[in-house]
Amino acid sequence: MVSTAALAGTAAAIGDPARANMLAALMDGRALTATELARIAGVAPQTASGHLARLADAGLILPEKQGRHRYHRLASPAVATMLEGLMALAGTPRPAPATGPRDVALRQARTCYDHLAGRLAVAIADSLVARGHLLLEGDGAEVTASGTEFLHGLGVEAKPSRRLLCRPCLDWSERRPHLAGIIGAALCARCMDMGWVRRREGTRALLITPAGEQGFRARFGVELRPG
Incomplete structure (x- = not known):
């Protein structure tokens, strides 16, 4: 206690x-x-x-x-989870003033420690749930057999760890869950490896590339413009 x-x-x-x-x-x-x-x-x-x-x-x-x-x-990831939760509670994206296009970029796609967050991440989670690849209930998450096969086909490999395999993480900007845990981190890393997203200098916002626009649409049915 x-x-x-x-x-x-x-x-x-x-x-x-x-x-x-x-x-x-x-x-x-x-x-x-x-x-x-x-x-x-x-x-x-x-x-x-x-x-x-x-x-x-x-x-x-x-x-x-x-x-x-x-x-x-x-x-640890637990610290990141706590901070993301506080940001959601505070209703602000970051301690700095929330103005300008950079905040629009943060809301569209960003990293939450080691996994994807923002509109992109929530849309991916919604797609996985809708297709029966992921179960999200309250504070719990579970990748189904079809989800394991789907992620394997995407090249997402979950390495053994003491961390939870997957869990929901409340997104401060969307106020709905995105995917965290080992699977969330592996998916983020894979999207970067494939060049679907890349880091923006000086911020945790991510740039969705043209390849990413096509990839997210083809694999997840997610329609988001590059940038």
Whole structure:
């Protein structure tokens, strides 16, 4: 049972605007340096170090040393799930002001830690459910036998892990579930490998390529324009 003190401590760690910006920036699953996170949060490097230490102490991020550089990433998919849920509850896409075409791109397709999110991801989940490939009920999800065959044909391979094979994740912009877990991560990776989506610089929004437009329409019946 989590103590109320621990709950309050985690909430306080997230509650600072600078730290919230840092966590939001790490939601695409990549690791960033303290300098990069300081720039994103709009604070001095020395101040960023204190914020990062607070987030690490709260178990929200993990520092990693690679060569001469030190990187920071979200501690686990569970942290990403919690943040996505908070974003849905808050009704805002990210701590920064929600204006301009970049937010339109975020709503269309983005990464939620290691899996797809946004209108694209919800449409894919809807398609899998409609075709009998996926069962989504409340907080649970199950890939059916036909779904396993369909995903295998797409080249989506789920590697053994202690994580859940698949689970629903509430999408903050669509307010409906998209697919997370091992299958969700593998599907995201496969879409990137095939060039159906690619990362946009400086954001976790994804660009749907012309190949992706054709692929999503042919395989999932999903109609979304590139970009």
